[in-house]
Amino acid sequence: MTLSTDILQEKLTHPFQYFDSVDSTNDIAKQWLQDGAQSGSVVIGNEQRKGRGRKGRTWYTPPDVALAISVILKPPKQYISRINIIGALSVYDLAEHVGCQNIGIKWPNDVQINERKVSGILPEAVWDGDKLLGIVLGMGINVRNDFSDTEIADIATTLESESGTSLNRADLIAYLMQRIDMWYERIPADALFITWKNRLNMLGQQVKIDKLEGLAVGVESDGALLVQDKDKQMQRVLAGDVFVIHKSGNK
Numbered sequence: 001m002t003l004s005t006d007i008l009q010e011k012l013t014h015p016f017q018y019f020d021s022v023d024s025t026n027d028i029a030k031q032w033l034q035d036g037a038q039s040g041s042v043v044i045g046n047e048q049r050k051g052r053g054r055k056g057r058t059w060y061t062p063p064d065v066a067l068a069i070s071v072i073l074k075p076p077k078q079y080i081s082r083i084n085i086i087g088a089l090s091v092y093d094l095a096e097h098v099g100c101q102n103i104g105i106k107w108p109n110d111v112q113i114n115e116r117k118v119s120g121i122l123p124e125a126v127w128d129g130d131k132l133l134g135i136v137l138g139m140g141i142n143v144r145n146d147f148s149d150t151e152i153a154d155i156a157t158t159l160e161s162e163s164g165t166s167l168n169r170a171d172l173i174a175y176l177m178q179r180i181d182m183w184y185e186r187i188p189a190d191a192l193f194i195t196w197k198n199r200l201n202m203l204g205q206q207v208k209i210d211k212l213e214g215l216a217v218g219v220e221s222d223g224a225l226l227v228q229d230k231d232k233q234m235q236r237v238l239a240g241d242v243f244v245i246h247k248s249g250n251k
């Protein structure tokens with residue numbers, strides 16, 4: 001079933017804007033935030049023409065097969081880094097809810113199923129000088145994309161293929177928003193950080209992040225990854241793409 005404003009109206013209690021086709025839901029949400037949107041407002045796109053990923057990459061959202069969602073949140077400044085975590089936990093919950101198994105979070109925020117990426121998260125802060133207006137939590141979730149004949153065929157997956165069920169995207173959005181609300185209420189709580197840490201799928205593994213290679217030994221409460229390098233020095237990593245270079249068996 002295709003998405004529409006009417007269908008979403010029935011399912012969502014949050015203020016929202018829906019677009020059949022949009023350049024990037026994050027851009028619309030950033031503008032809405034500047035125009036005074038309340039926390040919890042959400043922008044939803046059925047298709048993105050210029051979806052943005054991390055590190056300036058393109059994020060593809062073809063029509064009718066995926067979710068492109070940007071949620072406006074207004075956390076206290078000290079919890080900015082936790083928005084990433086809220087996004088990853090909420091998508092993880094959604095995957096579990098629809099019956100997927102072997103779900104994990106690849107640091108910091110990629111949700112994977114059977115080690116393939118099902119979603120990407122792009123939080124963007126909006127400032128007025130040094131005043132934080134809010135964060136736009138952008139989430140792209142693959143629902144029934146066809147990745148065959150694409151360069152990401154081996155590393156991407158979808159909720160439908162992993163759950164073996166046919167899914168209604170409006171219901172997925174409604175459930176996702178419930179989970180975001182739930183985790184956002186717990187933003188200062190240890191449980192948020194501990195749940196995220198427990199769901200990370202590469203702690204205890206040898207990893208490579210840009211030029212750094214070493215053992216991923218843990219995470220800190222601001223989300224930083226701790227990697228012990230070959231000289232046994234502890235390196236704190238705040239951003240980057242992690243690759244597991246070989247699995248050591250223990251976790």
Ligand code: BTN
Nearest residue numbers: 024051052053054120121138140
């Ligand atoms: C990644 O590179 O893994 C992050 C991808 C984030 C994509 C989402 S889709 C909704 C929102 N709008 C965008 O332009 N990007 C984010």
